[in-house]
Amino acid sequence: MAQVETAEAELLDALRAGQESAFTALVQQYQPSILRVARIYVQNPATAEEVAQETWVAVLDGLDRFEGRSSLKTWIFRILANIARTRAQRDGRSLPFSSFGEESGGPAVDPDRFAPAGERWAGHWKSYPERWDTVPEERLLGGEARRRVESAIRRLPPAQQQVVTLRDIEGWSAEEVCSALEISEANQRVLLHRARSKVRQALEAYLAQG
């Protein structure tokens, strides 16, 4: 951890000193994630590029005020969230980000898949889910399965989409996501659970096609 902090402090010094290589490194590290997150808010790819660029301008302008109380990454994505939200509102796409956690969830699995109340095995699988550990890897990680997963994620309500994008695609920790989105750990977990459950359903539907 201390090493990360030192590396970050060095990067910040280089940026403030105007070193282009430091900025290029930062862009290469974060621009793909920034674009992915921006697209959750504004959808139009060209607008997302503009939001990304505005974010970098704001990051550079704010460098002197950045005190390192959060990680650089968290700080950058908070700036991005503010800019993207404002832009989405201006374009008439005001997403219900204020209602984090109030998005409808529904059960993770269709209740019909379980034996109904009153039966001896109430609440247990009527028939088991398929085994996926025997599915060939090419099929699971092949283009089509990934496309299905990507499109399932795009269809999620915004807050769920954002949490699963940051956690599972970008590989952020729960802590980082909570801090960037300013949500509680419990809220983060609920959103993640709903999102992953729906993505699993999409993958199941695809694999069931044989």
Place this chain on the structure above:
Amino acid sequence: MLLSEDLTCQELVELVTEYIEGSLLPEDRDRFEQHVVLCDGCAYYLEQMRTTIDVSGSLTEEAIAPEAQEDLLRVFRDWKAG
């Protein structure tokens, strides 16, 4: 939360994320694991969720377009020039 002794499959699928996240209480984690050991359906389900996470993680990032990189370098140079 303390799970009842007879955790059903329908209840278990709603706890999978908390299990994977490591946020269940130790007693609840034990009940979860005891169920999965005895129930192939839930073992397969847990495996499916882990696979789902892996597939999401494989959605590779597109590389930055050279033009975008150039645009951003211009932003940086403008900033540096004040």
